[in-house]
Amino acid sequence: xxxxxxxxxxxxxxxxxxxxxxxxxxxxxxxxxxxxxxxxxxxxxxxxxxxxxxxxxxxxxxxxxxxxxxxxxxxxxxxxxxxxxxxxxxxxxxxxxxxxxxxxxxxxxxxxxxxxxxxxxxxxxxxxxxxxxxxxxxxxxxxxxxxxxxxxxxxxxxxxxxxxxxxxxxxxxxxxxxxxxxxxxxxxxxxxxxxxxxxx
Amino acid sequence: xxxxxxxxxxxxxxxxxxxxxxxxxxxxxxxxxxxxxxxxxxxxxxxxxxxxxxxxxxxxxxxxxxxxxxxxxxxxxxxxxxxxxxxxxxxxxxxxxxxxxxxxxxxxxxxxxxxxxxxxxxxxxxxxxxx
Ligand SMILES: Nc1nc2c(ncn2[C@@H]2O[C@H](COP(=O)(O)OP(=O)(O)OP(=O)(O)O)[C@@H](O)[C@H]2O)c(=O)[nH]1
Ligand SMILES: [Mg+2]
Numbered sequence: 390x391x392x393x394x395x396x397x398x399x400x401x402x403x404x405x406x407x408x409x410x411x412x413x414x415x416x417x418x419x420x421x422x423x424x425x426x427x428x429x430x431x432x433x434x435x436x437x438x439x440x441x442x443x444x445x446x447x448x449x450x451x452x453x454x455x456x457x458x459x460x461x462x463x464x465x466x467x468x469x470x471x472x473x474x475x476x477x478x479x480x481x482x483x484x485x486x487x488x489x490x491x492x493x494x495x496x497x498x499x500x501x502x503x504x505x506x507x508x509x510x511x512x513x514x515x516x517x518x519x520x521x522x523x524x525x526x527x528x529x530x531x532x533x534x535x536x537x538x539x540x541x542x543x544x545x546x547x548x549x550x551x552x553x554x555x556x557x558x559x560x561x562x563x564x565x566x567x568x569x570x571x572x573x574x575x576x577x578x579x580x581x582x583x584x585x586x587x588x589x
Numbered sequence: 590x591x592x593x594x595x596x597x598x599x600x601x602x603x604x605x606x607x608x609x610x611x612x613x614x615x616x617x618x619x620x621x622x623x624x625x626x627x628x629x630x631x632x633x634x635x636x637x638x639x640x641x642x643x644x645x646x647x648x649x650x651x652x653x654x655x656x657x658x659x660x661x662x663x664x665x666x667x668x669x670x671x672x673x674x675x676x677x678x679x680x681x682x683x684x685x686x687x688x689x690x691x692x693x694x695x696x697x698x699x700x701x702x703x704x705x706x707x708x709x710x711x712x713x714x715x716x717x718x719x720x
Pocket of ligand 2: 419462478
């Protein structure tokens with residue numbers, strides 16, 4: 390506090406910020422994963438929506454009678470003073486897809502969490518990222534009591550492109566979460582260099 | 590806008606109250622002129638030699654909060670929304686006002702479809718490994 394004034398005029402660091410999305414079906418462990426790797430307890434942000442499912446920004450706001458909120462949680466990892474990675478848990482329901490559009494803009498990539506007991510819950514997320522050419526990997530969240538399937542079977546069930554990495558993970562485990570994030574960035578890099586190879 | 594002319598009870602409607610109230614702060618505006626959609630990870634930084642926002646009668650306490658929060662360390666739009674407990678759309682409008690008034694500037698993140706530099710990606714991987 391005492392230093393607050395004397396430091397005034399010294400410009401704060403303006404970090405490069407990056408984001409990775411954590412997507413997947415309802416209750417699959419998105420918030421858990423964000424919390425496991427984040428340096429802060431996941432924070433919550435809200436956006437107001439009209440019932441039609443459009444952001445208030447697109448309408449005249451105060452005139453919108455029935456509004457609802459969509460909540461997103463996010464975490465932060467300060468890699469360096471000038472390089473900060475944000476993780477956003479995407480809202481699950483498909484009617485919030487416009488939020489995904491906004492979130493995925495400029496994203497490095499995404500982790501799609503899957504639960505083998507209800508694989509179909511992550512189809513929408515996979516479709517979404519495939520269609521927009523956003524690099525993603527699939528993390529099969531290993532819940533106790535869920536049968537373990539060979540990775541090849543899960544791949545086939547998800548109809549995953551051969552380039553898309555798939556890994557087993559435990560959303561509660563920090564190391565496992567880190568590994569998934571590293572996997573996404575490596576995948577994004579590999580894809581970018583493949584693209585460069587094609588275009589040059 | 591027609592908001593002012595509307596049935597006043599609209600503003601005090603139990604159900605709408607807490608939802609609509611934040612937009613009263615932005616005088617019903619949901620976008621500001623100069624503002625593109627600010628990314629959630631756009632970084633807001635207070636201009637070091639900005640005027641004292643408290644002296645500006647057109648600014649709300651929430652504007653002042655943002656200037657204060659971004660003075661000693663920069664903050665993203667998402668963090669401001671969470672920290673001030675305001676919807677993202679409201680924070681966007683308030684930040685837009687502050688940019689117009691030259692109280693803050695905003696650093697936009699890497700533009701979409703333009704992957705950041707490979708060296709940055711490598712730094713991210715190494716940084717994550719080192720955690
Ligand atoms: N056993 C086990 N439980 C987990 C794992 N990941 C998450 N859980 C539990 O599953 C429940 C749901 O996890 P959340 O992280 O809230 O899931 P979410 O995807 O954020 O859920 P929504 O935001 O509601 O869609 C919580 O009770 C977690 O503790 C895991 O890897 N193993
Ligand atoms: Mg959640």
